[in-house]
Amino acid sequence: MTLLHENTEPQAPVRQRQAATRRRKPLRSRAYKTFRVVALITVVLFLIAPLFWMLLASFKTNVDIYDAGKSFLFTPTGENYANVLQRNNYFVFIFNSFWVAFVSTALSLVLGVPAAYAMSRFTMHRSALVVLMARVIPGVSLLVPWYYVFSNLKMVGGFEVLILSHMFVALPLIVYIMMSYFDSLPLELEESAQVDGLTPIGAFRRITLPLSVAGMATAGILSFIFSWNNFMFALVLSGSKTKTLPVAIFDFVSYASIDWGGLMAAATVVTIPIMIIALFTQKYIVSGMTAGATKG
Amino acid sequence: MSVLTPSRTSGRTANAQENFSAWANRHRKWLFAAPAMIFVGVLIIFPLAWTLYLSLTDSQGSVRAASDFVGLENYLTVLTDTERFWPAVGRTMSFTLVALACEIILGMAIALLLWRPFRGEKWVRVAILLPLVATPVAVGMMWRLIFDPNIGFANQLLGLLGIPPQPWLSGQDSALPTTIFMDVWQWTPMVVLILLAGLTALSDEPDEAARMDGATALQRFFYVTLPLMMPTVIVAILLRGIDALKTFDILYATKGKGGGSFHEVETLNVYAYGLSFDYNQYGLSSAVLILFFMIIIGSMWLLTMRKKAASK
Numbered sequence: 001m002t003l004l005h006e007n008t009e010p011q012a013p014v015r016q017r018q019a020a021t022r023r024r025k026p027l028r029s030r031a032y033k034t035f036r037v038v039a040l041i042t043v044v045l046f047l048i049a050p051l052f053w054m055l056l057a058s059f060k061t062n063v064d065i066y067d068a069g070k071s072f073l074f075t076p077t078g079e080n081y082a083n084v085l086q087r088n089n090y091f092v093f094i095f096n097s098f099w100v101a102f103v104s105t106a107l108s109l110v111l112g113v114p115a116a117y118a119m120s121r122f123t124m125h126r127s128a129l130v131v132l133m134a135r136v137i138p139g140v141s142l143l144v145p146w147y148y149v150f151s152n153l154k155m156v157g158g159f160e161v162l163i164l165s166h167m168f169v170a171l172p173l174i175v176y177i178m179m180s181y182f183d184s185l186p187l188e189l190e191e192s193a194q195v196d197g198l199t200p201i202g203a204f205r206r207i208t209l210p211l212s213v214a215g216m217a218t219a220g221i222l223s224f225i226f227s228w229n230n231f232m233f234a235l236v237l238s239g240s241k242t243k244t245l246p247v248a249i250f251d252f253v254s255y256a257s258i259d260w261g262g263l264m265a266a267a268t269v270v271t272i273p274i275m276i277i278a279l280f281t282q283k284y285i286v287s288g289m290t291a292g293a294t295k296g
Numbered sequence: 297m298s299v300l301t302p303s304r305t306s307g308r309t310a311n312a313q314e315n316f317s318a319w320a321n322r323h324r325k326w327l328f329a330a331p332a333m334i335f336v337g338v339l340i341i342f343p344l345a346w347t348l349y350l351s352l353t354d355s356q357g358s359v360r361a362a363s364d365f366v367g368l369e370n371y372l373t374v375l376t377d378t379e380r381f382w383p384a385v386g387r388t389m390s391f392t393l394v395a396l397a398c399e400i401i402l403g404m405a406i407a408l409l410l411w412r413p414f415r416g417e418k419w420v421r422v423a424i425l426l427p428l429v430a431t432p433v434a435v436g437m438m439w440r441l442i443f444d445p446n447i448g449f450a451n452q453l454l455g456l457l458g459i460p461p462q463p464w465l466s467g468q469d470s471a472l473p474t475t476i477f478m479d480v481w482q483w484t485p486m487v488v489l490i491l492l493a494g495l496t497a498l499s500d501e502p503d504e505a506a507r508m509d510g511a512t513a514l515q516r517f518f519y520v521t522l523p524l525m526m527p528t529v530i531v532a533i534l535l536r537g538i539d540a541l542k543t544f545d546i547l548y549a550t551k552g553k554g555g556g557s558f559h560e561v562e563t564l565n566v567y568a569y570g571l572s573f574d575y576n577q578y579g580l581s582s583a584v585l586i587l588f589f590m591i592i593i594g595s596m597w598l599l600t601m602r603k604k605a606a607s608k
Binding site: 036039040043044046047048050051053054057065066068071111112114115117118119121122124127130131133134135136137138139140141142143144145146147148164167168171172175199200201204225228229231232235236245246249250252253258260263264266267268270271274275277278279282285286289290293 | 320321324327328329336337339342423424425429430437438446481485492528535538542544548549569578582588589
């Protein structure tokens, strides 16, 4: 109680001063508040409306899509989804996308987490740069040689190449995120574990790793999303059996006339799973996207 | 190590295990880092060397076909190509610069709006996240419908405002700005998240001090907040810039091969992809890629220099 009391005392004059400023210009601050609300609503609408439009169109017949009078009022149909999922075999593509994203993320975590740990603890900045180079190089320049080698090995069209190529995207991401995570983890815990008799590797396994679950979740989720969304590598390296969702959607428009309803249903099928994951793991995604941004 | 962990079992295997563990612990630095580095190294260095080699040959058609060494001829062809290469360089630059400028300015404005807590913050954050995680190809398809000149919502909206319909993606001059708009829609949220993290990490004191001295909100932003945020802004430019230079998915998804029939949105990445996989001109495309790579490295180096200067 005394503590609380002590804390409130010096703040009292501050609060008075704030009240005074508020009284001096109430009109301006109220105008700013209104402006802020309007601006925020505009931003949200700008970001959400296109997605909403896609969702609406996926429930329309193609006749309704062509009818401007039925922009918002129409009889919804599930036909597009039935078409996409059954006739176009999207369940196979969904499985392919999931499998490639899952395996490439898991393997990249196995390779990337220890590497990030070593690079963080021994400040191996130059080595880290080698791994991060993978993020900078345009994918096409790697695809030609990869395609050459893997087609000679008769591996194009298999899951292995696809997973390897996606790991190439995932690994730098995981190393980058985990390095900034390990940088922020205090050294003392590991040191005291070593004093208590653990070997350095033992301390990493039993102390550091369990403490890094949040960081690994962040890195894993982001790497899964990047792999799920990847288009270019799958466009070249996937075969008819390993086609992933983004390539499957792209194939949709190569026919003469576009089946808009079906296309929007397909686009929705690709984006919905990833958005649901994103909604539940919001915190991790934000921390992953901003990892290392504020270190200066 | 054997002193710290006295072994209960005796014999060769235990000894070997202990020796291995001691060895592993001594060399853990490289033991941990090497697998990832070798993986990336093999997948980068070999392909880069190969691309460099291919750029000096007349390789085309099949990757297995024989090719001749032609020296710097491909580079000469590419660098004197004013029909495809230089326009592609121009488009890459204008796409990146315009998109980046819009994203940084809009991103900063939105981050400032979100800076101080408010009711409903959660929902705004969700809205910011959705474009960011949406699959770019699907996003491209979505915009194709919205920007369709005949049935798209964009022209319906313009109609309500009394503005005549626009060709958007199918116009020769309007296609590139339209794709820039899509990029801004999808990636401004990322800039917002990065800048917001930077703003939240700022200490309140300089801003408070400026307020005490009677600085207006604008003055406080330009003379206090912005200089302090400069390192974060440069990180955002760096991260977004690399990806914007390499944009491929939405361009290929909305305009297809060659960036449309008049190459309206053909950037360097789309051009190189088309040369490699639509026309199988490996020699030429490799030369384009090497030049492209040099552009990327060059602009990154410039930015990192700026960042170092800004942190000082």
